[in-house]
Amino acid sequence: MRYRSQSVAYWYFAWAMCLFGLQLVFGLLMAGKYLGPDPLIGVLSFDTAKTLHTNLLVVWVLSGFMGATYYMVPEESRSELFSIRLAYLQLGIWVAMGLTAVVGYLFGWNAGVKLLEQPFPLKLVIVAVMLMFLFNVGMTIYRARRWTVTEGVVLAGLLFSALLYLPALFRFDNYTVETFYRWWTIHLWVEGVWEMIQGGFLAFLLIRLSGADREVMEKWLYVIVGLVFMAGILGTAHHYYWIGVPKYWLPIGGIFSALEPVALVGMAMYAYFAMRRSGVAHPNGLAIHWTVGSAVFTLFGAGLLGFAHTWPAVNKWTHGTLVTAMHGHAAFFGAYAMIVLAMISYTLPYLTHNRSEKGSTLGYVAFWLMLGGMFGMTLSFATAGLGQVYLERIMGMGYLDTQLRIQVHFLMLIGTSIIFSAGVMIFIWDFFRTGPKLADEENAAGEPLVEHA
Numbered sequence: 389m390r391y392r393s394q395s396v397a398y399w400y401f402a403w404a405m406c407l408f409g410l411q412l413v414f415g416l417l418m419a420g421k422y423l424g425p426d427p428l429i430g431v432l433s434f435d436t437a438k439t440l441h442t443n444l445l446v447v448w449v450l451s452g453f454m455g456a457t458y459y460m461v462p463e464e465s466r467s468e469l470f471s472i473r474l475a476y477l478q479l480g481i482w483v484a485m486g487l488t489a490v491v492g493y494l495f496g497w498n499a500g501v502k503l504l505e506q507p508f509p510l511k512l513v514i515v516a517v518m519l520m521f522l523f524n525v526g527m528t529i530y531r532a533r534r535w536t537v538t539e540g541v542v543l544a545g546l547l548f549s550a551l552l553y554l555p556a557l558f559r560f561d562n563y564t565v566e567t568f569y570r571w572w573t574i575h576l577w578v579e580g581v582w583e584m585i586q587g588g589f590l591a592f593l594l595i596r597l598s599g600a601d602r603e604v605m606e607k608w609l610y611v612i613v614g615l616v617f618m619a620g621i622l623g624t625a626h627h628y629y630w631i632g633v634p635k636y637w638l639p640i641g642g643i644f645s646a647l648e649p650v651a652l653v654g655m656a657m658y659a660y661f662a663m664r665r666s667g668v669a670h671p672n673g674l675a676i677h678w679t680v681g682s683a684v685f686t687l688f689g690a691g692l693l694g695f696a697h698t699w700p701a702v703n704k705w706t707h708g709t710l711v712t713a714m715h716g717h718a719a720f721f722g723a724y725a726m727i728v729l730a731m732i733s734y735t736l737p738y739l740t741h742n743r744s745e746k747g748s749t750l751g752y753v754a755f756w757l758m759l760g761g762m763f764g765m766t767l768s769f770a771t772a773g774l775g776q777v778y779l780e781r782i783m784g785m786g787y788l789d790t791q792l793r794i795q796v797h798f799l800m801l802i803g804t805s806i807i808f809s810a811g812v813m814i815f816i817w818d819f820f821r822t823g824p825k826l827a828d829e830e831n832a833a834g835e836p837l838v839e840h841a
């Protein structure tokens with residue numbers, strides 16, 4: 389850690405770890421509910437559990453993005469953060485918002501819009517937090533009068549994420565209209581501006597972990613971002629097939645979203661060639677696993693498994709089934725969970741005491757358990773989903789009858805998600821195993837904190 393203010397990143401990561409753990413509790417509860425009988429039915433409904441599961445995911449990933457940005461910007465702009473205090477105040481409000489949302493959801497305080505369930509007052513708090521964050525980071529760069537393409541891409545991604553959240557503040561009486569705009573936020577986040585954030589972090593990590601030349605890496609980063617938007621913007625229409633909008637959205641959605649994997653192939657090649665051509669220039673092998681792993685798993689979960697059901701002719705059968713859950717898990721994990729875990733694995737030796745730069749054995753165990761577990765979960769959802777599509781949509785069997793016949797796949801889901809959860813628990817344990825370095829420690833000890841290139 390070169391700059392004392394980078395230490396704020398630790399606390400954002402710590403919050404992300406807590407929410408990650410809690411997210412899994414609701415995932416396991418939902419898997420249990422699918423198997424039934426459900427003793428909690430009167431206390432926690434499936435939809436409340438799902439709201440909590442997905443919202444916790446989004447909030448922990450965003451906390452990770454914020455922490456990683458607070459670590460990255462001082463290094464890229466070669467300056468302390470504009471205000472450490474503001475960063476902590478922002479975290480305090482963010483944590484309070486998160487806790488209120490969790491309790492609120494448990495008591496039915498829910499806006500009822502899928503993935504945007506946050507009640508209106510909390511949405512306003514989220515906007516305020518984003519503004520504080522962007523102001524702090526923006527002022528840091530403005531004051532330093534120095535910026536790099538890598539941080540610029542991450543920041544543009546975060547700025548657009550905030551802007552794209554604005555349509556979510558409006559409510560529409562017409563369900564079709566509401567669904568139409570809902571995807572401006574959700575789809576354009578995960579298949580647009582968040583991919584900029586992932587790409588920027590990928591560049592940051594690859595430049596440090598391999599010996600790759602910054603100029604070359606940043607040039608290709610532009611190409612990847614260009615490819616993301618070329619397909620991703622009109623690709624939104626792959627959510628418009630059956631919602632009551634004109635038919636011309638079908639070919640638009642099919643063609644453009646089918647092109648989306650091109651950018652993801654680009655991203656995987658980006659990581660592969662950086663490592664292959666420039667070799668390894670850093671001892672942190674664990675961070676290399678997460679970094680390259682993220683690019684590869686995104687290609688699998690988002691690229692391949694997204695492509696598999698994005699054509700109208702396929703989606704007409706699979707829409708809203710467990711096939712969607714299959715893709716949702718693998719894509720979100722590969723792209724956004726793994727890139728945050730990569731940034732954590734890279735920065736942790738600098739943010740905490742007594743930690744080897746190489747990454748711990750525990751860290752590797754966590755990596756492989758999570759990877760294997762998530763692969764198994766993806767297969768469980770896939771087999772359940774295919775069974776569901778066949779029995780329910782092709783044979784015309786009722787929804788609940790179908791569910792009874794695919795229960796074995798939920799046993800498989802529970803088994804594989806226990807493996808996955810074990811990996812997450814080990815990661816979290818490894819994270820909290822050693823204490824953090826504090827922002828004022830440098831002065832107290834009279835010597836600088838660990839330096840690195």
Ligand code: HEM
Pocket residue numbers: 502503578579626627645646648649686690691693694695696697698699703706707708709712715716717719720723724
């Ligand atoms: C990292 C990138 C991605 C993430 C995190 C992601 C995540 C998700 C999630 C969570 C859903 C469920 C949304 C809902 O129904 O509320 C979904 C749906 C969908 N995704 Fe993705 N996705 C990504 C990339 C892609 C790509 C590249 C494609 C196409 C090539 C794709 C195709 C689809 C389709 C067609 C649906 C709708 C499924 C249905 O009709 O039920 N996704 N995605």
Ligand code: HEM
Pocket residue numbers: 412413415416418419422438441442445710712713716717720721725801802805806808809
């Ligand atoms: C212990 C591990 C986990 C279990 C048992 C689990 C289980 C589930 C279940 C049963 C659902 C509901 C599917 C449905 O609506 O039919 C779900 C939804 C979802 N989960 Fe998980 N999950 C786990 C971890 C994760 C992780 C790590 C991620 C992301 C990195 C994730 C992302 C999602 C998403 C995006 C949805 C919504 C998908 C949709 O819209 O259909 N889950 N999960």
Ligand SMILES: [Fe+2]
Pocket residue numbers: 575579623624626627
């Ligand atoms: Fe999409």
